[in-house]
Amino acid sequence: MGTMTRAPKEPQQDRSRATRRRLLEAAVSCLAEHGWAGSTVSVVAERAGVSRGAAQHHFPTREDLFTAAVEYVAEERSQALRALFPASAPADRRAVVTAVVDLYTGPLFRAALHLWVAAANEDQLHGRVTELEARVGREAHRIAVELLGADEAVPGVRETVQGLLDMARGLGLATLLSDDTARRGRVVAQWALLLDEALRT
Amino acid sequence: MGTMTRAPKEPQQDRSRATRRRLLEAAVSCLAEHGWAGSTVSVVAERAGVSRGAAQHHFPTREDLFTAAVEYVAEERSQALRALFPASAPADRRAVVTAVVDLYTGPLFRAALHLWVAAANEDQLHGRVTELEARVGREAHRIAVELLGADEAVPGVRETVQGLLDMARGLGLATLLSDDTARRGRVVAQWALLLDEALRT
Numbered sequence: 001m002g003t004m005t006r007a008p009k010e011p012q013q014d015r016s017r018a019t020r021r022r023l024l025e026a027a028v029s030c031l032a033e034h035g036w037a038g039s040t041v042s043v044v045a046e047r048a049g050v051s052r053g054a055a056q057h058h059f060p061t062r063e064d065l066f067t068a069a070v071e072y073v074a075e076e077r078s079q080a081l082r083a084l085f086p087a088s089a090p091a092d093r094r095a096v097v098t099a100v101v102d103l104y105t106g107p108l109f110r111a112a113l114h115l116w117v118a119a120a121n122e123d124q125l126h127g128r129v130t131e132l133e134a135r136v137g138r139e140a141h142r143i144a145v146e147l148l149g150a151d152e153a154v155p156g157v158r159e160t161v162q163g164l165l166d167m168a169r170g171l172g173l174a175t176l177l178s179d180d181t182a183r184r185g186r187v188v189a190q191w192a193l194l195l196d197e198a199l200r201t
Numbered sequence: 202m203g204t205m206t207r208a209p210k211e212p213q214q215d216r217s218r219a220t221r222r223r224l225l226e227a228a229v230s231c232l233a234e235h236g237w238a239g240s241t242v243s244v245v246a247e248r249a250g251v252s253r254g255a256a257q258h259h260f261p262t263r264e265d266l267f268t269a270a271v272e273y274v275a276e277e278r279s280q281a282l283r284a285l286f287p288a289s290a291p292a293d294r295r296a297v298v299t300a301v302v303d304l305y306t307g308p309l310f311r312a313a314l315h316l317w318v319a320a321a322n323e324d325q326l327h328g329r330v331t332e333l334e335a336r337v338g339r340e341a342h343r344i345a346v347e348l349l350g351a352d353e354a355v356p357g358v359r360e361t362v363q364g365l366l367d368m369a370r371g372l373g374l375a376t377l378l379s380d381d382t383a384r385r386g387r388v389v390a391q392w393a394l395l396l397d398e399a400l401r402t
Contacts, residue, residue: 035322037238110321113374117318120311120377123237126216128380159391167364170371173314176321177331187367190360194399 020058022048027069031111036118037044041065045193068126070115073108074136078143093199094148094192095144097164101188103140104172112136150199160198167191215343220345221259228270232312242266264271268329271316274309274335279344287347294400295393297348298365302389304341305373313337314377351400361399367390 026048031039041062044054059065084099085091103109112133119129144161145152152158171187174180231240236346242263245255259264263315278385286292304310320330345362346353353359372388375381 031282033322035318036324044240100278114318114321116374116377117236117315119240120315121234126378133378156391156394160395162384163368163388163392163395166367166371166375168371169374170367170369173317173370173374174367176317177327177334183363187364191364193357194361194364194395197398198395 010120012128016058019048019050019054021072023050023055023058023065024069024072027058027065028073028111030068031066031069031105031114032107034067035114039066039114041166061124063128066137067125067132070108071132071136072113074139077103077106077108078139081147089172090149091147093148093196096144097192097195098188100144100147100164101168101171101184103166105175105184109169109172110176113173137165148199157199160195164191164195217259220249220251220255220272222253223260224256224266225273229274229309229312232267232270232315233308237267240267240315262325264280264325264329267316268326268333271313272308272333272337275313275340278304278307278309279340280326282348284342291350292348294349294397295390297345298393299389300394301341301345301348302363302369302385304371305369306376306385310370310373310378314374338366346352349396349400358400361396364397365392 010014023044027039027044030047039062041055041059042052045052048055055065059068059071081099081103085096115125115129116133119125140197141161143153144150144165149163150157150161165185171180171184174182224245228240231245233246235244240263242256242260243253245266246253249256256266260269274331282300282304286297314336316326316330317334318324340371342362349362351361351362352359368388370379372385376385
């Protein structure tokens with residue numbers, strides 16, 4: 001450590017964490033805007049205002065950086081979704097369906113989609129992204145069950161919620177090339193009704 | 202034409218059509234297996250057993266070839282889907298839902314997905330693929346309405362069917378990295394029930 005010991009330890013750890021966070025957020029934006037082919041550690045480091053060396057200290061490979069970025073932002077979004085609906089108050093199902101679908105229509109889903117599709121043809125990504133998507137998918141399912149107040153002990157309820165999440169991913173895909181907001185609003189309103197009836201029984 | 206006039210015209214047109222079809226089918230398989238980055242006119246020509254010159258005679262650019270390929274195979278699949286459920290017999294809704302979802306879980310959807318995601322970042326593709334997806338999407342909607350015997354004059358029915366197709370695309374996405382057949386079967390069974398009830402009113 002030598003002369004480094006003069007700097008207090010906490011602030012340095014804070015700085016390191018802040019750098020890491022900046023890199024992760026820049027990586028998701030980069031992936032969402034430029035796709036996998038246009039996303040490298042260098043491009044992200046520049047975007048985050050971090051040296052390439054520092055970026056590689058945090059994330060030795062391109063795969064490390066982008067899988068960590070999608071996971072980090074997914075966790076942030078999950079927490080934000082839970083915070084929208086405090087456990088104390090019963091949530092309106094249409095509002096929950098809308099919020100769940102929103103998880104799949106922003107830059108995070110766009111970034112995840114690029115990573116997902118790249119992983120179909122890149123061996124270095126395939127295993128990691130498969131595992132990441134399973135983890136993120138399970139968490140989304142858990143949150144949806146909780147916020148919808150769904151009782152998975154009832155036959156069919158688990159699949160009802162899974163289908164809703166599949167629909168949300170399809171709606172996210174539909175938003176990739178053009179603005180699908182108006183149509184999506186109508187689909188979500190209708191399926192929130194159907195879901196409400198399905199979960200009432 | 203000169204010496205060419207000796208060859209009868211019909212067989213030559215047939216040959217040309219057969220070459221075109223071989224190229225289109227090879228293009229979809231290539232895109233499904235290797236993604237957009239690995240899909241070029243040369244690779245497809247070799248796969249189809251056609252000279253590069255002949256391939257470029259049919260499809261001057263890479264964009265021409267792959268958008269035409271996705272459109273051609275989508276039409277073939279639509280016709281095959283209609284043929285599965287002759288208008289004379291009332292169709293079982295669960296069977297229809299299963300068949301519609303199947304449209305999105307094979308090589309065609311995988312190819313379309315690669316094209317779709319590439320179009321998000323490539324200007325030469327963006328407009329064409331947006332238009333293509335809208336056209337293919339409208340046709341899928343038309344077929345689904347017809348086979349499900351859905352009455353779109355009833356409020357909400359249009360959105361119910363749209364949501365089903367969004368779900369089918371989400372299920373297609375879930376099949377990209379790993380085999381999702383068992384889970385998909387359960388989701389489809391459950392949502393076919395919900396859909397059946399929704400369309401009964």
